[in-house]
Amino acid sequence: MxxxxxxxxxxxxxxxxxxxxxxxxxxxxxxxxxxxxxxxxxxxxxxxxxxxxxxxxxxxxxxxxxxxxxxxxxxxxxxxxxxxxxxRDLKPFETMGAKDELLAPLIEAHRGLRTIGFPDLFEALVWAIIGQQITLSFAYTIKRRFVERYGDHRVVEGRAYWTFPWAERIALLEPEGLRELQFSRRKAEYVIDIAREITNGDLSKTALQSHSSADIRQRLLAIRGVGAWTADYVLMKCFQDASAFPIADVGLHQAIQHQLGTSKKPTIEEVKRYGESWQGWEGYATFYLWRSLYGNV
DNA sequence: GGCCAGGTGATGG
DNA sequence: CCATCACATGGC
The missing domain is CATH 3.30.310.20 (DNA-3-methyladenine glycosylase AlkA, N-terminal domain)
Structure with a gap:
């Protein structure tokens, strides 16, 4: 081998x-x-x-x-x-986080964890859009249906391994083809539009990669269905921008609430204030806070 | 059964 | 520019 x-x-x-x-x-x-x-x-x-x-x-x-x-x-x-x-060199993140009341215990518990992303831009965008405003487990259900309906697979040693559907294939669909999988009508339109933009060359990770994060963010925000949360999420998970900060993320808010042991979730203003001490590492801080939400294995 | 989900765009002040 | 609302439906 x-x-x-x-x-x-x-x-x-x-x-x-x-x-x-x-x-x-x-x-x-x-x-x-x-x-x-x-x-x-x-x-x-x-x-x-x-x-x-x-x-x-x-x-x-x-x-x-x-x-x-x-x-x-x-x-x-x-x-x-x-x-x-x-x-990524995580040492500066650890140095910064060691003094942070939210991050210090998480860095201690999960030292060496890296943000795990989506190298493929189409996958990153579609996954983010699927996940908007629904529970994560429902999002996974929809993604599984999407992959098993429109993706490719190989069976090896009796197990199926799948790839995310190619934009080229999704570009040919009409919204009904995704409504069946329980995409909302609007999400179905967003995903197909994005697939078409990628297929006809108007949207390309390779082309965007040479630009600044601010420019990439602006380009992403021009896509229907992509708001601030999705743009920052995709910067973080696809363009490996360690400073991208999906500040309105409910999971982030939940994690902060748990870490602080408060009875209410923080306001956006409060989240912003925490973020001020994470400069350059907001995305990593967010990822570590998400990590705190799913068990301690 | 009601409220909340890893939000966004449209609408109206 | 800010507040409110529809979207869609599962999960708890």
């Missing part, structure tokens, strides 16, 4: 990544075991199954069933680094 080792900046904790990746029973885009995760990646025209495991403070990438070229290996490495934010 082919494999390669990826170096990771310390501190890094792969187990923490696995906890995050295992948070929903309904997740269909990767499969975790106690010490590995497998994912089907689209590399060029191929669907390649990869498996990750921590080996001596490195990430070992294996290809359980595929022969891959050097070029493909490089593309997989790039995708894995983006997915798990492996190139």
């Amino acid at each position: 082919t494999e390669m080792l990826l170096a990771v900046q310390q501190p890094f904790d792969f187990q923490e990544c696995l906890v995050f990746l295992s948070r929903s029973e309904q997740e269909v885009l990767h499969v975790t075991t106690p010490d590995t995760v497998r994912k089907l990646m689209r590399i060029g025209e191929r669907l390649i199954l990869i498996e990750l495991q921590e080996v001596e403070k490195h990430i070992c990438v294996r290809f359980p069933v595929d022969e891959v070229s050097e070029t493909e290996k490089e593309r997989v490495a790039r995708e894995v680094r983006d997915w798990l934010d492996l190139e």
Whole structure:
């Protein structure tokens, strides 16, 4: 079996990544075991199954069933680094957070956790839109239906591995094709519009990546269905902007309330005030606060 | 059964 | 510019 080792900046904790990746029973885009995760990646025209495991403070990438070229290996490495934010140096975040009443206990408990994102822009946008104003578990239900209806899959060792649907395919749908999966009418329109923008080249992660976060944010806000929350969420999870801050996020508010043990959720103004001491790391702070909401494994 | 969900756009003052 | 409302439906 082919494999390669990826170096990771310390501190890094792969187990923490696995906890995050295992948070929903309904997740269909990767499969975790106690010490590995497998994912089907689209590399060029191929669907390649990869498996990750921590080996001596490195990430070992294996290809359980595929022969891959050097070029493909490089593309997989790039995708894995983006997915798990492996190139980030967390030390400044830990130094900052050690003095913060909200972050200090979380950094202590989850040292080495990285934001886990969506390298694919279409996936990031669609997932954010699905998740607007509904419970996370309902969002996962809809996403599973969407992936199993319109995504591609391979069966390996009796297990199905799925990829997120290509924009090219969704661009051909009418809203009814998503209404059936319990998208709201408007969300169905947003998702199809975005798929069409991506397909015809008007919206591209590669093209946006050379711009500043402020410019990317402005471009995202121009998309119907993308408001401040979604734009910041996508900056954080797709463009790896550690300072992106989805300030109105209810999960963030809940987490702050729990951490402080208060009876009410904080106001936006109060959240802003906490954020002032996180400068440059607002996205990481948010991700760690989200982490506090799903158990202590 | 009522209220809340990892919000957004439209509408009206 | 700010407040309010419809959207859709599951989960608790």
